[in-house]
Amino acid sequence: MRVLVVPFPWKAHVFNLVPLAWSLRTAGHEVRVACWPDLLEAVTSAGLTAVPVGPGETAQVRTQRDRRQSSDRAAAARRAPQQGLEALFDPRAGRERLGWEQVRRVVEDLVLPQARRSNDSMMEDLIAAARAWRPDLVLWGAKAFAGAVAAEAVGAAHARVLYSVDVYTRMREDFLNARAGRPPGQRPDALRDWLEGWAGRFGVEFSEDLVGGQFTIAPLPGAFRPDARADTLPVQFVPYNGPAVVPGWLAAAPAAPRVLMTFGDSVDDAQARLPLPVERLQQILRAVADVEMELVLALPPDARREVGQVPANTRLVDSVPLAEVLPTCAAVVHHGGTWSFGCALRHGVPQLLISRAFDAPLKFACLQASGAGLAMTPDQADGPAVRAALLRLLGDPALRANAAALGKEMLAMPSPNDLAHTLQDLAAARRAGPVPAGR
Structure with missing residues (x-):
């Protein structure tokens, strides 16, 4: 046909x-x-x-x-x-x-x-x-x-x-x-x-x-x-992120739990836009600087330049293939986009959504009802709030178990x-x- x-x-x-x-x-x-x-x-x-x-x-x-x-x-x-x-x-x-x-x-x-x-x-x-x-x-x-x-x-x-x-x-x-x-x-x-x-x-x-x-x-x-x-x-949900290259650093196992933080598309794209001002993002990075993790922060080029220096536990990159990186992650923080959200569900990764999109409140409610993640609006996403959410994502076994169950359900569809x-x-x-x- x-x-x-x-x-x-x-x-x-x-x-x-x-x-x-x-x-x-x-x-x-x-x-x-x-x-x-x-x-x-x-x-x-x-x-x-x-x-x-x-x-x-x-x-x-x-x-x-x-x-x-x-x-x-x-x-x-x-x-x-x-x-x-x-x-x-x-x-x-x-x-x-x-x-x-x-x-x-x-x-x-x-x-x-x-x-x-x-x-x-x-x-x-x-x-x-x-x-x-x-x-x-x-x-x-x-x-x-x-x-x-x-x-x-x-x-x-x-x-x-x-x-x-x-x-x-x-x-x-x-x-x-x-x-x-x-x-x-x-x-x-x-x-x-x-x-x-x-x-x-x-x-x-x-x-x-x-x-x-x-x-x-x-x-x-x-x-x-x-x-x-x-x-x-x-x-x-089967991820397709467009042309992508697996970065060399992904070959080595992380020395600490890996967390992906992304506020744009998984490949460099002019449509990418941050839900948070750069100053707030810098505040968040300072608040989580002592958390034992490898934070992979993916940002579009302009925002990456504005952020400047990042803490020792942070790897600043311009783009990452989500389907390759997320299976290595213990948690993900993102803007609620289709690919970040779907990939996190597919790979059973606990997630924190920070979004102002029109469908975000329903997506938030469904995620929290499933016990597989957390959510907040951009106005709520300051340093202390994001730090507390990250610590919970990394330390709460129930969140991890619920996220894993959703991943299994998705793969059975x-x-x-x-x-x-x-x-x-x-x-x-x-x-x-x-x-x-x-x-």
């Missing part, structure tokens, strides 16, 4: 889809990856076939411009995205749902602007590419809604591929629940209106499949899939190779004829 892969337009999201794309390739299927032009190298360097769609500018440039032009209301929402949203980040079954004003604010001020920024400019190119090639299956990264529209336009089966905890399904369910209780005429649905507008141009009727896919592929253990949909397909066979069967069952071309 033919499989079209549509990542959300950031390099880390391309990496998230590479193992599954290659599993489909090695199972004998044709695979193409439709991406923004600035991601072509990330796709082709992974040995996959790329199809350029969308703008010539980079995702970073477009994001920065749109943020400068965004409304004061949206800017305020970004500054305090979690305010009043505690129920959204509650991992327990039977949680309370968000109210109308809360969930509408999140959708209209956060979700929809990001969705438009990332999808509008590639929608027409993507539908044209899909119509020319006629895929049987479309795999689209979470938030890459254009992939769902393209699939429906050509009658292909399609699945949403998660990269983290599924906060977006929870948000949509809460929105629809709150909307149903509104009086007639007072039930705006901005996300539906946007998707319906695009879908109608290509002869596609709106359905919730355009929001959540016909089914969902989830690469995290059960503890990180609260109230998962019945059609969710679990798959093992279906591999991408296993999932490739399931996807072939599902695509055959879900395929439909192409819709009329529309305008």
